[in-house]
Structure formats: structure tokens, C-alpha cells
Amino acid sequence: MTTMHKRFLLASRPTGEATVDNFQLVEAPLDERLHEGQVLVRHHYLSLDPYMRGRMSDAKSYAPPQPLGEVMIGGTAGEVIASRDPRFAAGDFVVGMGGWQTHQKAGPNDRTLRKVDASRVPLSAYLGAVGMPGVTAWYGLTQIIAPKPGATVVVSAASGAVGSVVGQLAKARGVRAVGIAGGREKCDYVRDELGFDACVDYKEHRDVQSLSRAIAEACPDGVDGLFENVGGMVMDAVMLRTNPFARVAVCGMIAGYEGQPIPMAFPALVLTNRLRLEGFIVSEHPEHWPAALKELGELVATGKLKYRETIAKGLERAPEAFLGMLKGKNFGKQLVDLR
């Protein structure tokens, strides 16, 4: 039986909200021939992440846009099925930036492909808690917020792949961890399963003052650090509760429905509370990845770092799962099972 190679291309750029029509599925028999130095990987999992939405636009950003007509960018975890690169052998488990496709041929210059140990840590975790989202959490918390024991750190999108790790790493450092999430179910999970000290359901609040009061209740000693995954009203509400010299790691910022900017309501707080805000992209700090991955891998292997996954079955479901994730329909790390 011929193995089929399925791929999703970016067919068009969104005008306003992204839709399934922006993606095009292409199918062809898998070409298994390899040149010297190439590695053929069968993908088990595709990671779906918010940054992909940014790449779909051609607005100026920190990364060049995803080219039209090419395979959508994306992190992948899989198994080597053939190799002409001495560093890899059939049967090796690997992670890389293989994109929205069932297989990839990685070239000798692909520096993203690396072997992982899938015996102590589940393969899919290398796309979440022990991958880019986990390192993002680690970097923002330890290198930007750098909280002292006893401090209070708030994290938005707290049940997500990044936010859930931020809070658990904070707790492990003796820090009060307060989450913000959408809905009772997510908040219960953040507090009861992940062990955050408190979680505020932003959907219960219609305006920034109401949300800010709820944050004040959850943070009786004020806010010393904010790990911001969202921006907008959620960020405004937390900023109102910051203590002097609080630090804000800016990891994600939503835009409005039509892509227009959402303002920050109270920027004067940067001065009055002597805040430090810092935006970061974790891939720009490769020197920190080994230490981060070591800590995260050990915590997952020993069951001390919990995470949840929402797994869509089959590449065909990727666009729908991606669009749902942008609206918060996933619970924990959003993956696609490509097997």
C-alpha cells in the first residue's frame, strides 16, 4: 500500500478573522528517497500555537510571514523512519519544526531536529511542558519576573500550555501563583489540579474595574509579577494591582477582531508603580534552553509538573483545531495526532 504524504499549505492571508479557507490540504504519495544527509520523519504530533496566527499575516512583526503556498510552520514530534544522516537512525524519536504535515524530510542544515528520550517523558510533552511552551514559561518567569519567595505572580491564560507551567514553576520557588482563565472548569483545574493558590475567571467580569477587584481579592499582598499571555482588559486589570517595582513578562498580546491594536488603558502605572515591562521571544534565547529543558523534563518525569492536552485526531482536523484554540476552546496544550 502506498503511504500518502499529506500537507497543509497557507492558501491565503486572513482579512480579519482567520478561517479554514486560509488553508489548503495537499496529498501525494510519499517519496521515500533520501539524499545524503537527509532524514525522513513520520510525525506523531503537530503542535498548534498562537504565534502561527501572527505568521499568517504579512504585517511587520518579529518574524517574517509564512510564505503563501508553502507548508504551514509548526513544531512536530515523531519517529525517524529512514536516515542518511549519521546523527539519526530509524526508530529514533525526534522533535523539530516539521510543519503541518504527516511526514518531513529534514535536510542536513535543519538545526531544529533533535533526538529526545521518550522513555521517561511522553513524546507529546516535548511539544508542550518540555518544549517551546515550557521553556517560554521558564524564561519569562525566571529571567524576567525573577520573583523572590513569598512574592505574588499572576499569569493569564493559566490553564494553557505556557500559563500552566508558569504557575507550577512559581509554586516550586515558594511564590504565590494566581491564575486568570476563562470559565469555571478551567479555573477549578488551575487551582485544584495544578495547585495554583487562586484562579480568577475573567468571563465573570464585564469591565476592568470588576475584574481588578477580583484580582485584588486573589492577591491580598498585591502583584509583584505578571506573566502576560493575553493583553487587553486582563492586562489592564492586573496592572492596576501591581506593587512598586513589579515586573511584567510580555509573552502574548491579542489584537482586536479586525487585527486593529487594543490599547493599554493605564500606561501611567509604568511610572507611578515603577514597573518594568519586557517583551520576549523564547527562540531568541537559546543559551537558556538546556537548563530549562533539564528542569522541565525532570519535573514531568517525576510527576511534579502536570499538564493537560487537547488532541485533535488526524491532520485534516488541524485548521479547525487551530481556529478553536485561538478562541480558547482547547484545554491545555493543543495538539494534532497525525498517526
Place this chain on the structure above:
Amino acid sequence: MTTMHKRFLLASRPTGEATVDNFQLVEAPLDERLHEGQVLVRHHYLSLDPYMRGRMSDAKSYAPPQPLGEVMIGGTAGEVIASRDPRFAAGDFVVGMGGWQTHQKAGPNDRTLRKVDASRVPLSAYLGAVGMPGVTAWYGLTQIIAPKPGATVVVSAASGAVGSVVGQLAKARGVRAVGIAGGREKCDYVRDELGFDACVDYKEHRDVQSLSRAIAEACPDGVDGLFENVGGMVMDAVMLRTNPFARVAVCGMIAGYEGQPIPMAFPALVLTNRLRLEGFIVSEHPEHWPAALKELGELVATGKLKYRETIAKGLERAPEAFLGMLKGKNFGKQLVDLR
């Protein structure tokens, strides 16, 4: 002849814009008797600074509000006329936080009072370029923006007491200095007399896009650092031109007419350009003052650091001069001559 002691008290808090009616002049014969440890100072100059407007309100801020019915807070420079403190003698020139009054009796616990050398540096400069405004410029530029030679730093309110020093210190460090100021006269001064590379007149621009284009022309290599004294549209326009990893020292932020917050229009730039924004209050960093004052004093004494003063004559003029300064009517450091 009896010497009169004149003082301005804060009579009421502003509702909306501050007015002369918020201040009350009180006059009484000067009581020259001193307790052990006290110093009697005759003020030559009172410094008028934007921070005073914040203290007039009782909104939560980094400093407690100015109490009603007490002498308005303010930096002063003067001469000791009598002393029962062995550290000071009649004839010494001193600076301190003497407030809006012709004389002060400083107690033994007044740590703000210090002797200055008025032979190489004019006494009034200790309230400006060699005082709090100068150190503010020094701290924000060297400790927060920390530009490399060849970088571009933009400073708003560039003809003011702080901004003028920021640009000159930047130039001395091999940095391209670009000012933003209101009106042709101030811009000519910033460029032609202070030696900035360029100055943008914000009054020539009605919207953020137009102002931002002018900033792009003045900053052909983009903006690596912003010393922000204003906030609002000026800050938005500069943020649009920031390079990756640019730093923003937040020193001043205006509020709207009725004291309502003015939003930041494009906060997502913090993420896309990986900006670092930091608010600061120079009095909280006393460890840096000696090095800053040494450099600033030497530059002024040798004529390498230029500054301009607007001097109102007589304490009675202080409220009017203060309100004018809040509207940008002064040119350079606003002082009141109290002699």
C-alpha cells in the same frame, strides 16, 4: 526692618486643571530663633517641577500627597544665614527641599540639605542640570537605556530641564540624539544650541501617523532608546519606530484634561519589538547620585553642558509660573527667584 517670611500653602486640591486658587500665600515676620541643630536658610531659588502636580492630588501614586494647609513641596537653593548645626555655617551655599517659601528652618534630621560649591557652577544650576533634573536624565539614559555608541536615542520635552541633559549626555557618548519639542523656537534651540542631531516639532503634526513619519525621517536607523517625559501620542509615535530590543525609560506621563488616563495605543509593540519599558523615580536610586553629580558638575563648569532657565521674579509669581510650566510655557528649567 523686619524680615518677612512668605510661604505658599496648598489650599485645596485641583478638580480637573490646577489653578492659582489652589495655593494660598501666608506672610509673617521671620522668626530667627534656632534650636540646637537647626539651620536657617534664605532661599535664592525655588525649583518648579512637573512632579508637584501629582502631589497636589490625593490619587494613589508613588509618593504620598502634599498635605493641605502645609507649605508646598519644592527643591530650593540658598544661603545659610544662621546655624546651630556644626556642619553648616553662615555664608554656606546649600540646596535642599525647602518648599515654596522665602526661608526655611532645616532641622537636624533634614537629610536633603547639603552644601554646594557655587564658585565653579552657578547656584541655580544645582536645581537643574547639576540637580534632580540632571540626575534624572543621567539615570534614565545610562542605567535604563544604556545606549551603545552609534545607537539612536529619542527624548521628548527635549528643551526642558531633563530632556536637554539627556540629549547632551547621549551625544557625549557617541549616540545619535533626536529631540521632540513643541514649536520652532524650541526645536531650533535643541538642534542648534544643544547640539542634538535633529528635533521634531510635535505641534506640526495632528495625528500619530504624521508624527511617526517625521520621527522616522529624523531616525533613519530606527529608534534604539526612548527617554519618555510626556506619554500619549508622542510616545505612541516613537514606539512605532523602535528597533528590536529598544529600551524605554519612562520618566513622565501626562494625564488628560480631567486627570483621566491616556491610553498607550500600540502595546503589542512591546512584544513584537521585544521592548523593555521601565518607570523610575530618581530619588529612589541615591547610590547613583554622586557619580551623576560629579559628571554633570564637571560638564557645566567646563561649559560642555548647556542649559537654559526661565526665572520668575518673586515668590508671589510661583503659582502662575508653575501652571505655565505645566502647559510648556517655560523654556528650559523653570525657577523662581526668591530674593
